[in-house]
Amino acid sequence: MAALDPVTLAVLKGRLEQIADEMDATLFRSAFNPIIAEAHDASHGLYHAETGETLVQGKSGLPIFVGAMSFAVKAVIDKFGATGGISEGDVFIFNDPYEGGTHLSDFKLVQPFYRDGKLFCFLASVGHWHDVGGNVPGNYNPVATESFQEGMMIPPVKLFSKGELRQDVIDIMQANSRLPGSLYGDLNGQINALRLGNDRLGALLGEYGADTVAGAMTELRDRAGQLMRSLIADMPDGRYSADDFLDNDGIVDEPLRIALDIVIEGEAMTLDFSRTSPACAGPVNISRSTAIASCYVALKHVFKDVPANAGVLEPITFVIPDDSLLSVKAPKPVGGYTETILRIIDTVFVALSDAAPEMVNGCAYGTINALSLAGHRKNGQRWVMFSFFGGGHGGNPEGDGLNHGNAPISTATIPPMEILEAAYPVRFTQWALRPDSGGAGRHRGGLGAIYEIELLEEKADVFLFGERGRFAPHGVVGGGDAALNKFTYEQVDGTHTPPMASKMVGIKLAQGQKVRLETPGGGGYGDVLERAPDAVAEDVRLGYVSADAAAKTYRTIIAADGSVDTAATEVLRAESAQ
Numbered sequence: 410m411a412a413l414d415p416v417t418l419a420v421l422k423g424r425l426e427q428i429a430d431e432m433d434a435t436l437f438r439s440a441f442n443p444i445i446a447e448a449h450d451a452s453h454g455l456y457h458a459e460t461g462e463t464l465v466q467g468k469s470g471l472p473i474f475v476g477a478m479s480f481a482v483k484a485v486i487d488k489f490g491a492t493g494g495i496s497e498g499d500v501f502i503f504n505d506p507y508e509g510g511t512h513l514s515d516f517k518l519v520q521p522f523y524r525d526g527k528l529f530c531f532l533a534s535v536g537h538w539h540d541v542g543g544n545v546p547g548n549y550n551p552v553a554t555e556s557f558q559e560g561m562m563i564p565p566v567k568l569f570s571k572g573e574l575r576q577d578v579i580d581i582m583q584a585n586s587r588l589p590g591s592l593y594g595d596l597n598g599q600i601n602a603l604r605l606g607n608d609r610l611g612a613l614l615g616e617y618g619a620d621t622v623a624g625a626m627t628e629l630r631d632r633a634g635q636l637m638r639s640l641i642a643d644m645p646d647g648r649y650s651a652d653d654f655l656d657n658d659g660i661v662d663e664p665l666r667i668a669l670d671i672v673i674e675g676e677a678m679t680l681d682f683s684r685t686s687p688a689c690a691g692p693v694n695i696s697r698s699t700a701i702a703s704c705y706v707a708l709k710h711v712f713k714d715v716p717a718n719a720g721v722l723e724p725i726t727f728v729i730p731d732d733s734l735l736s737v738k739a740p741k742p743v744g745g746y747t748e749t750i751l752r753i754i755d756t757v758f759v760a761l762s763d764a765a766p767e768m769v770n771g772c773a774y775g776t777i778n779a780l781s782l783a784g785h786r787k788n789g790q791r792w793v794m795f796s797f798f799g800g801g802h803g804g805n806p807e808g809d810g811l812n813h814g815n816a817p818i819s820t821a822t823i824p825p826m827e828i829l830e831a832a833y834p835v836r837f838t839q840w841a842l843r844p845d846s847g848g849a850g851r852h853r854g855g856l857g858a859i860y861e862i863e864l865l866e867e868k869a870d871v872f873l874f875g876e877r878g879r880f881a882p883h884g885v886v887g888g889g890d891a892a893l894n895k896f897t898y899e900q901v902d903g904t905h906t907p908p909m910a911s912k913m914v915g916i917k918l919a920q921g922q923k924v925r926l927e928t929p930g931g932g933g934y935g936d937v938l939e940r941a942p943d944a945v946a947e948d949v950r951l952g953y954v955s956a957d958a959a960a961k962t963y964r965t966i967i968a969a970d971g972s973v974d975t976a977a978t979e980v981l982r983a984e985s986a987q
Contacts, residue, residue, distance in 0.1 A: 413624055421617065421625040422716075428609040429453050429467035432534065432602040437469070439601060441594030442539035444795065447828050449821040451536035453602060455610070455626075456482040458521075458528045462719035464626045471819040472709060472717070473750060474535045476702025477510030479719065481517045482531045484508035488565050497523040498572030500603065503565040504541065506556070507739050510698040512746045513541055513560035514548045516596070518568065520603045522610055524619045530626075532606045534599040538592055540793055542585040543744075546783035547795030549874040551659035551912035553692045553742040560744075561585040568600075587791055633720025638676035640712050641724055644764045648672050651759035652684075653752050654880045658691030659745070659912040664880070665689055665734060667749070669756040673764060680704055680757075681728040688734045692742035692874075695749045700735040701727055703750035706818055707757035711768050747777045747797075747818065748876040754817055755883065758803070762885035767806050771854050771884045771932030773817045774800025776876035776894055776911065778926055782835060782862070782918065784869035792866075794833040799823045801847050801855030801930030804888055810855030810931035812842055812953075834866040843892070843927055845955055848881075849962045850888030850933025851940050856953055857892060857928035864918045871898065871916035877929050878910030888933030889962070895927040937963055938982055942973040 413421075432453035440446040452470030454463055461483030466475040485501045488494075501519045506512050518534045543560035544550050553559045561582070568578055579596065583589035614622055649671045654664040668684035688694055695703075705721060715721055729736045735753070737743065755772040762769045777797035785791055802810040802817065815821050826837045839861035847854035873896055881890040894911055897904050899922040907913035918924065945965040948954035959965045964985045966977040 413621070413628055418625055418628055421622060422629055424613055425455065425465040425626070426468065428606055428613070429455065429465050430469060431609060432606045433467040433469040435602040435605050436534065436536060436598045439594070439598035440536065441591045443824045443828055443832060444539060445536045445595060445598070447822065447824045448797070450819070451534070452478065453532070453534050453606065454478060456531040456533055457719070458530050459486070461486055461531065462630070464530060464630070464718055466717050469820060471821060472706045473702050473818040474511070474515070475717065476705035477698055478517065478533050478535055480698035481509030481535070482519055482533055485519045485565050495521050495528070496571050497521065498569060499567055500569040500600070501565050502568040502578065503563050505562060505564050506699070506743045506746070507696045508565070508698070510696055510702055512548070512744050513543070513556065513562055514538055516599070518599045518603060520607065522607060524614055529614070529619060529623070532603050532610070534602050536595055536599055538595050539795060540587045540591070542587070545781065545872055545914060546587055546793040546870070547779070547781040548744060549779040549781065549795070549872070550692060550744055550914070551872060551874040552914050553744055554660060554690050556740045556742050559692065559742055587793060629716055630718050630720040633716040633718050634723035636715045637712060637721055638724045640715070641673060641678050642676045644673050646673050646675065647764065649760040649763045651756040653755050653759070653883065655693055655748060655752060656876055656879045656911050657909050658689040658693050659909065660691040661689070662909050665693065667752040667756055669753070669760050671760045671764070677724050677726065679726040679728060682733060682735055683728055683730055685733050685735055687732045688737045688741055692744040693749050694734045694737040694741045694743050695746045696738070696743060697729055697736040699743070699746055699750060700729055700753060703753040703818070704757065707754040710754070710770065710817060711757070711761055711765070745874050747779070747816070748874070750818055751775045751816055751876070759883055759885055766886045769885055770805040771803025771810060771848055771850065771888050771934045772882040773802045773814070773931050774857055774877065774891065774929040775882045776800070776929070777816050778894070778928060779874040780924070780926065781872050782833070782864065782869045784866055786834065786866060792833055794829060794835060796824050796829060798858065798860055798926055798928055800857040800928035801891060803882070803931035804848065804850045804852035804854050804884070804934030806934065809853045810847060812856040813858045814855060834864070836863045836865055837861065838863050838923065842953070843930065844952055845958045846892040846928070847930035847953070848884040848889040848891040848933035849937040850884055851935030851937070852933065853940070853948065854882070854884065854888070854891050854931030854933045857930040860926045861923055863923045864920055867920050869918045871918050871924060872914040873907065873912060875911035882929050882932045884932035884934065886934055887936040889937060891930040891932050894929050896925070898922070898924045938985060942975070942978050946971060946973045
């Protein structure tokens, strides 16, 4: 077919993205659990009929899912395609984290889309379900040593066979959840999102024709690959390295290295993780598909103008050894995958800061702080409050980092305090920005947050799965590190902290007792002495930076009236510059 004119291509790009966006919105508005409904921990997209590669993604869901879901679709193609097991009206469901990436909480639904009896593409939906069994309510089990302790695992199976629902599959899943009603509601939300996507795509093909739409998908992928190659070619050839660490794996209290060597040669880039620690006993392992998906997210942060599809990875080569904690297979635990992929993203930022300092950010706060409180109400009803929490984003070439944002693996939001208090027997006694938590720099890192939660029921079990308790988020281009993560909990004999800093199970909370999170900020960008004294004074006025930190870290003296003591500041900065 003839090449598409630019206007038609732009229109089809927008229409295709709108389909995925509407699928996102359908699930967000119908899901039962706040992790999807409020925090938008889900995603939708269109995928290639033969390779499973990402064609189109929604803009409201989690980008990490977009990269991982191409592997999920490929798993369906590999299992059922070769035997002719894919038919019109089928919908496949599974949560296998080794085939489709991420962890057991994330259920994938994959639906073939047919046009005139021919497979045109796949539609896919993924969402984080509230509870899928396992040893710990909410499934983030920080002491798991096998995936069996993290929840039920469903391999790729048919939920619908030629349009007929298989209720037995739903029965099995509901029987393995502490919250079967929530599971059922989220599942039906995803089913309806796929139905809407099927209708919208059918209407688009009816308007433009299957050949024209397919041509647009191919053109968009090719353009993404061409643009990536061009942007890589603009970077200086060389080897750029970064090392960072996880606090521990929840089992053995030793740090785990995430090491990256980026090699740029002309239009090609190699991401080599050979120096990374081997697979560990605890649940911070990830599968190879998850590791690649996290690199996709990191690269999209750096190369912002490249269309979000499989073309992004076309000029990229990955080196991930089979024995690495970034390429494990069943039954190695992977429940805390979020913590590891955040560290991968950080290493990409730091490594590329030497190659393209004008394109990268300081590291974000680097942990979702998965916190669960669970128990029974007075009427015997089970309740499980599982949520994640925010922190600061890194300073960037154009300005300060975002205060109290969500992790850079997503465009999700932090569940609102009002929703959590309405749904569960808890009270937030503090929800505030954390002063002095952002890394110093010409552009300051964003601030982390303070969350203090009081239990209103008689008792509850608590667990935390976090990170950055011992290794702070890094700054780039001379920027400073952010504050460490800090978690405390009350007991009858006083306030305690976890022995492993950021992970703990078995906390017993009584009515009136509290847990408290103080989350990290983001790393700074650029030399701290290049920050304008007036900007430091404004930070002090807003409570972002204390007067002591202004003097000690920014070498800026703030007078009693809040203004900059220019003479004293000039002297202090001159001394620091020597």
